Amino acid sequence: MSPPSRLSIATVVVMTVALGLVFFYAPLEAEQGFLQKIFYVHVPLAIIALCGFVAGGIMAIAHLRTRDPRWDMRSYVTIHMSLIFAVGTLITGSIWAKGSWGHWWVWSEPTLVSFLIVFLLYATYQPLRFAIEDPERQARYASVFAVTAGAFVPLNFIAVRLSTAYLHPRVLGSTSNLPSQMALTFLVSLLGLALLFTTLCKYELAAKHARAQLRALRRAAAEREGLTGGENSGAHARRPRSAAPTQYPATAMTAGSPGRPTV
Amino acid sequence: MSTPVPQTRPAPAAQQQADTAAPPAQTGTLSTVAAILRKELLIELRTLESVPGMSLFALTTFVVFHFALNRNNVDGDLAAGILWVTLLFAAMLGINRLFVADADQGGFDGFLLAPVDRSAMLLAKALALLAYLVVLEVVAVPAFALLLLGPPIGPALPGLVGVLALGDLGVAAIGTLVAAMAVRTRARDLLGPLLALPLLVPIVIGGVRASEPLLVLGHTGTPGARWLLLLGLYDLVFGLIAYALFDFLLED
Numbered sequence: 010m011s012p013p014s015r016l017s018i019a020t021v022v023v024m025t026v027a028l029g030l031v032f033f034y035a036p037l038e039a040e041q042g043f044l045q046k047i048f049y050v051h052v053p054l055a056i057i058a059l060c061g062f063v064a065g066g067i068m069a070i071a072h073l074r075t076r077d078p079r080w081d082m083r084s085y086v087t088i089h090m091s092l093i094f095a096v097g098t099l100i101t102g103s104i105w106a107k108g109s110w111g112h113w114w115v116w117s118e119p120t121l122v123s124f125l126i127v128f129l130l131y132a133t134y135q136p137l138r139f140a141i142e143d144p145e146r147q148a149r150y151a152s153v154f155a156v157t158a159g160a161f162v163p164l165n166f167i168a169v170r171l172s173t174a175y176l177h178p179r180v181l182g183s184t185s186n187l188p189s190q191m192a193l194t195f196l197v198s199l200l201g202l203a204l205l206f207t208t209l210c211k212y213e214l215a216a217k218h219a220r221a222q223l224r225a226l227r228r229a230a231a232e233r234e235g236l237t238g239g240e241n242s243g244a245h246a247r248r249p250r251s252a253a254p255t256q257y258p259a260t261a262m263t264a265g266s267p268g269r270p271t272v
Numbered sequence: 273m274s275t276p277v278p279q280t281r282p283a284p285a286a287q288q289q290a291d292t293a294a295p296p297a298q299t300g301t302l303s304t305v306a307a308i309l310r311k312e313l314l315i316e317l318r319t320l321e322s323v324p325g326m327s328l329f330a331l332t333t334f335v336v337f338h339f340a341l342n343r344n345n346v347d348g349d350l351a352a353g354i355l356w357v358t359l360l361f362a363a364m365l366g367i368n369r370l371f372v373a374d375a376d377q378g379g380f381d382g383f384l385l386a387p388v389d390r391s392a393m394l395l396a397k398a399l400a401l402l403a404y405l406v407v408l409e410v411v412a413v414p415a416f417a418l419l420l421l422g423p424p425i426g427p428a429l430p431g432l433v434g435v436l437a438l439g440d441l442g443v444a445a446i447g448t449l450v451a452a453m454a455v456r457t458r459a460r461d462l463l464g465p466l467l468a469l470p471l472l473v474p475i476v477i478g479g480v481r482a483s484e485p486l487l488v489l490g491h492t493g494t495p496g497a498r499w500l501l502l503l504g505l506y507d508l509v510f511g512l513i514a515y516a517l518f519d520f521l522l523e524d
Contacts, residue, residue, distance in 0.1 A: 073517075073520055126473050127470075129469075129470045130470035133463065133466045136459065136462075137453070137454075137457060137463055137467065140458040140463060141458070142458075145524075146456070146524060150453055150457075150521065152520070153520050154453065154467070156517055157449065157510075157513055158471075160509060160510075160513050161471055161474075164474055164505070164509055167474075167502070167505075168478065168502055169477065171498060171499075171502060
């Protein structure tokens with residue numbers, strides 16, 4: 010591959026600046042002290058994961074409209090990465106909850122509970138996908154799931170928020186009531202993590218693309234080996250894919266015929 | 273259970289006429305829906321595969337709850353929770369079986385060969401699931417009142433019927449979509465509930481919160497408007513989503 014792209018460099022730079030701001034620039038919060046710094050990781054992770062889920066749904070719509078498998082691949086990678094970020098959100102949220110309330114899990118915190126439900130839903134995305142063999146149908150069904158789940162995300166947040174008494178960590182209001190130093194740090198962290206998300210998605214897409222190409226090349230090589238008459242054991246193992254279908258029914262019939270006349 | 277059948281009886285005649293007539297005369301969506309719905313209900317009436325199982329499951333679950341909680345009677349939020357969890361899991365049985373016959377015995381292929389609107393399948397299956405749920409509730413709610421519920425069911429019934437109806441619409445829409453998605457995968461019995469349960473969490477939230485004031489001792493409450501609104505919003509959004517996406521599940 011080419012040397013690190015501008016996107017990767019930007020990600021590293023902004024992430025470094027964000028960490029520097031978090032630890033050396035942003036003031037300590039009066040009530041929670043050092044613990045509050047996890048806010049600069051937890052909230053951006055949550056925002057990006059949610060946006061990623063919804064974006065995955067939008068890409069799935071694009072796939073269903075255009076039938077371009079690349080959109081399905083983008084949707085898959087975005088959802089996959091969002092799922093990883095959602096795990097990060099749940100872990101950091103849990104740590105924060107332990108620090109502020111003394112419990113690893115707090116049901117009265119609607120954002121965290123909604124996240125768990127969304128996470129549980131999206132955790133079924135890959136089992137659904139890989140339970141379907143046909144690649145075209147796999148892409149189609151995965152897209153239908155992605156659109157449904159993408160619409161579920163906001164509705165679920167409304168439902169869970171309604172169901173809990175309004176209780177929020179004290180600093181986690183809208184950014185407008187944050188001190189400006191905190192707001193700046195938060196926005197830089199958000200940007201850094203968003204860049205990280207994009208970079209990781211890009212790399213995963215590149216890896217998937219490379220793997221698909223490799224598989225196609227291997228298949229082509231195996232086929233060529235089979236055509237030139239290389240009947241050694243290595244080629245033989247792969248033969249049933251390309252050459253055997255003409256043989257297979259015949260052997261099946263001869264194997265079945267001795268039983269037939271007796272019936 | 274038998275009421276929908278006479279209502280849809282003229283449908284197959286219309287279907288046959290349309291089939292024997294010239295090919296361009298596409299069958300109307302409504303008559304297709306009626307024909308599929310009639311087929312579903314007839315199969316269910318003859319095989320009794322889903323609804324008796326669902327009802328029996330609900331009754332057994334009430335017994336399990338009695339022992340699990342060690343309570344002779346329940347009221348308020350606990351009663352609402354037990355009722356909804358039981359109905360949801362019983363519904364899951366029906367959802368899992370909804371498309372099995374079509375996938376295994378070529379029903380999908382036959383349907384795809386017919387010159388009809390594919391959304392008709394969604395509508396018919398959702399209506400069939402809705403009918404199963406209604407029958408399930410006709411059995412399970414009186415049983416719940418008899419076995420576990422502390423306060424008398426009578427005064428709560430009108431409100432409860434409304435809340436259950438709103439919940440059923442959402443369960444039918446999402447259940448049909450998920451069932452169609454899961455049935456043609458390798459692990460369909462596993463994937464159906466795995467997909468459906470998180471998607472139905474808002475229904476549980478809305479349904480439990482709305483029926484909770486109806487089931488308290490002294491039953492003074494009415495369902496909170498926002499919970500009914502939540503259920504209605506869910507029904508609308510996922511009804512439209514299921515309608516928009518169902519066709520994509522039936523392409524091959």
